[in-house]
Amino acid sequence: MFDLNYWPLIGIPVVVIGFALRFNPLLVVTFAGLATGWAVNLDFISLLQTFGEKFMNSRQLASFILILPIIALLERYGLQQRARDWISQIKTATSARILALYFIVRECSAALGLLSLGGQAQTVRPLLAPMALGTATNKYGELPKPVKDMISAHAAAVDNIAVFFGEDIFIAFGAVLLMDAFLKENGITGIEPLHIGLWAIPTALCALVIHLFRLARLESKIAKAVQKYNAPEPIL
Amino acid sequence: MSKVVDADVSHSSTALVTIENIYLLIGIMVMFLVVRTLQDKNHPKRLTTALFWFLFGSSFLFGDFAIATLGAQTTYLMVGISVLLIALLAGLNLVSMGNYSIPSEQEQNQSAKNLGNKLFIPALMIPIVTVVFTVLFDNVAINNVYLLDQRHLTLASLTIACIFALLVGWKITGGSPVQAVSESRRLVDSIGWAAILPQMLAMLGGVFIVAQTGDSIKELVTLFIAPDNRFMLVVLYCVGMAFFTMIMGNAFAAFPVMTAGIAMPFLIEGHGASPAPLVALGMYSGYCGTLMTPMAANFNIIPAALLDLKDKYHVIKVQIPTAVTLLAVNIILMYSLVFND
Numbered sequence: 001m002f003d004l005n006y007w008p009l010i011g012i013p014v015v016v017i018g019f020a021l022r023f024n025p026l027l028v029v030t031f032a033g034l035a036t037g038w039a040v041n042l043d044f045i046s047l048l049q050t051f052g053e054k055f056m057n058s059r060q061l062a063s064f065i066l067i068l069p070i071i072a073l074l075e076r077y078g079l080q081q082r083a084r085d086w087i088s089q090i091k092t093a094t095s096a097r098i099l100a101l102y103f104i105v106r107e108c109s110a111a112l113g114l115l116s117l118g119g120q121a122q123t124v125r126p127l128l129a130p131m132a133l134g135t136a137t138n139k140y141g142e143l144p145k146p147v148k149d150m151i152s153a154h155a156a157a158v159d160n161i162a163v164f165f166g167e168d169i170f171i172a173f174g175a176v177l178l179m180d181a182f183l184k185e186n187g188i189t190g191i192e193p194l195h196i197g198l199w200a201i202p203t204a205l206c207a208l209v210i211h212l213f214r215l216a217r218l219e220s221k222i223a224k225a226v227q228k229y230n231a232p233e234p235i236l
Numbered sequence: 237m238s239k240v241v242d243a244d245v246s247h248s249s250t251a252l253v254t255i256e257n258i259y260l261l262i263g264i265m266v267m268f269l270v271v272r273t274l275q276d277k278n279h280p281k282r283l284t285t286a287l288f289w290f291l292f293g294s295s296f297l298f299g300d301f302a303i304a305t306l307g308a309q310t311t312y313l314m315v316g317i318s319v320l321l322i323a324l325l326a327g328l329n330l331v332s333m334g335n336y337s338i339p340s341e342q343e344q345n346q347s348a349k350n351l352g353n354k355l356f357i358p359a360l361m362i363p364i365v366t367v368v369f370t371v372l373f374d375n376v377a378i379n380n381v382y383l384l385d386q387r388h389l390t391l392a393s394l395t396i397a398c399i400f401a402l403l404v405g406w407k408i409t410g411g412s413p414v415q416a417v418s419e420s421r422r423l424v425d426s427i428g429w430a431a432i433l434p435q436m437l438a439m440l441g442g443v444f445i446v447a448q449t450g451d452s453i454k455e456l457v458t459l460f461i462a463p464d465n466r467f468m469l470v471v472l473y474c475v476g477m478a479f480f481t482m483i484m485g486n487a488f489a490a491f492p493v494m495t496a497g498i499a500m501p502f503l504i505e506g507h508g509a510s511p512a513p514l515v516a517l518g519m520y521s522g523y524c525g526t527l528m529t530p531m532a533a534n535f536n537i538i539p540a541a542l543l544d545l546k547d548k549y550h551v552i553k554v555q556i557p558t559a560v561t562l563l564a565v566n567i568i569l570m571y572s573l574v575f576n577d
Contacts, residue, residue: 008449011440012493016483019531026429027327029436029489030320033443040447047443048316049309054442055319056299056312060255061434062292063391065262065424066398070358070405072419076339077409078348082355112363120539129543145546153550156539157527160551161558164523168516177391178438178488179515185445186500188511193390194370199516199573206565211558 011036057185060177094139095132095151096219100212102128102155103162107208110166120159129155136222144229147222154218158211165207168200176200251382253392256300258385261395263297269421276334284330285425291318291325292432319439326429336422351408358405362397369393430534434488441492453497463502467571473498474567477518478525478559485531487522494518509574517570524566527559528552 011032018028030051037047071079129152136151137143143151168175176193183191266289273279273286295315302311325331339347348355369384370393376383384392402413411419424431444450461468476498480490499518503509526532530552540548547553 005452005455008444008447008452011444011447011449012480012483015440015489019485024323024327024329024429025433025485026323026436029433029440030323030327033440036440036443036447036449042446045313048320049312050316050443050446051319051439052312052315052317053308054439055315055435056295057442058435058438059259059262059296059299060388060391061438062262062296062431063258063394065265065420065431066258066395067362067401068420068423069265069413069416070362070398070401072423073402073405073409073411073416074355074359076344076411076415076419077351077355078344078346079355079359081341081345081348082351082353112360113366120535120542124539125542149543149545149547149550150554152543153540153545153554156543156551157554157558159539160527160535160555164526165520165562168519168523175488175519178434178491179519181438182441182492182495183511183515185442186496188504191512195512196516199513200520202569202573203517203520203562203566206569207558207562210561210565214558 007039008036010039058178058181060181063177094219095136095222096215098132098135099128099154099158099218100215103158103211103215104208106159106162107166107204110163111169111204113167119163120156124155124159128159140223140226140230143226146229147225150225151222154215158215161207161211165200165204169197169204250377250380251385251392253383253395254385255388255391258388258391258395259296259300263293263295263299265417265420266293267297268417269293269424272418272421273334279332279334281330281332282334284325285332285334288322288325288331288429289424291322294318319436322432323436326432331428333425333428334421336419338422347409354408357408358401361401361404362394365397365400366390366393369396433486437486437489438492440489441496444493445496449493450496450500453493454501457498457502463506466503466507466575469498469502469507470571470574471567473503473518474521474563474570477521478528478563481522481525482529482531485526485529485533487519487526490522490525491515491519494522503574507575508577510576514570514574517566517573521563521566521570524559524563527555 014032014035015028018031019025023031033051034047037044037050042050132151132155133143133148136147140147176196179196180191180193183189270286270290270293273282273289276282279285295318299311299315302314306314370389373383373393374386374389384396402416405416406412457463457469457472461472463469473494476494477487477490480494481487484490495515495518499509499514503514504511526535530537530549536552536555537548540551545551
């Protein structure tokens, strides 16, 4: 019953501790690999060969590098500015609607493989959060800090959730290709990345419904929060 | 260059756009960026950054050729040593951004105005052309030479799409493909070591497989759950993916271990589960974990800093209700979709 061999699991605590101590992830992952090899008495040379073999065999994960030149070229000629102008032309009345619209656009474009059309640094901070905050300010006047934080945090969350659950549908180079490589490595053939992508659609649709439902309720949450923080001291 | 051609010939499969050719293309591109980095005289970490990308690019440019001439084992050993060096360079913080000539915001605005929505065309071409080639040209062959690598249809189509988009982008903006590759150094450098992390995690997953980590997890699982209880196995796989992703900060790292430990032995081999939906939903369960962990710093902690939030866990707190609901949805979907009987 208790002859379970725990040594092959040593990589897991190594990763946890390494990340907790904020070492560089490449270093942490490599060290976890070395520790695991050492724990199961793999000789060093064959461990390095395993490193090399797996690294070589997963080179398709780097294929996203191929799209960077075209994106870089378009950015140089104003792609971001154009996207910004285009989005700002859409006049919607509320913060929640702006976030919902961004969510839809972001999830759909991610599903088409256009992952770099958004992002926390590229669009959320300079564009989405200010737009969402702007409309709320128009409506309620100067916002208390907790309300501002709530709207901004929702802007960040919208970008994460939309891109995560959109990207696997089609060309999420990383995830889909990793799954494909894993299946092939384990002798399961006859599955193309496109098949895996198709099975991501149900969850993606659920993510859309669930998060849009939450956003639909956000506007009244904002109103309540504004009221709460702006309320005068109760007279009793 | 002649060596490269040799490698190409020796590996020549019956396709025009083979995975080996794609690796060569990536290798050439990365080496071009290495040259550009070396030319960047004011680069704070010029030599080490160049070395980092050179080691990375080598496995693409010379890897298949080395296997053909030196043999697989020697090549793997050399790549393994490069991987250690790559990790050290990144770990010692010797890889950084350089200097880039970016046109002013005003120039970019002007150009955006002049070019208008035409700017979106090349970006949209990438997904569209990829789909078209994957669907319509998958079996196109002349004299038994296929156009696309039959084992890597999506990737071959993507490569063709990128080349098309680059040509169209050249026509629309007037900026040449060479300029485009030079410009991409800014993006590659800003992604930095993170570009290699997925491959490193795949490597760790590979070591876990050799070390039979999955078996240990499998044994752990049998301690707690009867292997004929389909529903509990599905729950364990989904929740396990989310949980491991939370501690490892990345669904990619959790995926090989949990899939080898639970999905492969119990669900695929044990209950004949269909692999494609199983892994797709498994990975998404991991993503639910990503939304709930500070370990996924890029997504959850850095934005809190960027947005000047008082509570650095605020983004995570906002994401938890959606993440937990989606995890439950994944469990239900997996239970109802993957079993064929």
